[in-house]
Amino acid sequence: MEPVLRPEWDTAPHPERLAPGHARWDEILARHEAAVAARQPVYADPTSGLSVFTAVFLARRGYCCDSGCRHCPYVSNT
Numbered sequence: 001m002e003p004v005l006r007p008e009w010d011t012a013p014h015p016e017r018l019a020p021g022h023a024r025w026d027e028i029l030a031r032h033e034a035a036v037a038a039r040q041p042v043y044a045d046p047t048s049g050l051s052v053f054t055a056v057f058l059a060r061r062g063y064c065c066d067s068g069c070r071h072c073p074y075v076s077n078t
Helices: 025-037 055-061
Strands: 042-044 051-053
Antiparallel strands (some): 042 051
8 A cells, every 4th residue: 555645744743743833843844844854854853853844755655654753744544
């Protein structure tokens, strides 16, 4: 079965993994957009410093790994 992309997969984080009211929402989206524009697969999370995959990288991979990625582009099966 081919994976189904969520609406707005390339512009908004997965709603179950980053709430729109998050204190650093704007900064996170700016970092994501900058990474996508630079064709980078990841960006540094402003809170933890950990690497976060971009939605574009995850979509190009072609499948959901069920790891709870912030920018998972796929419709949840659960």
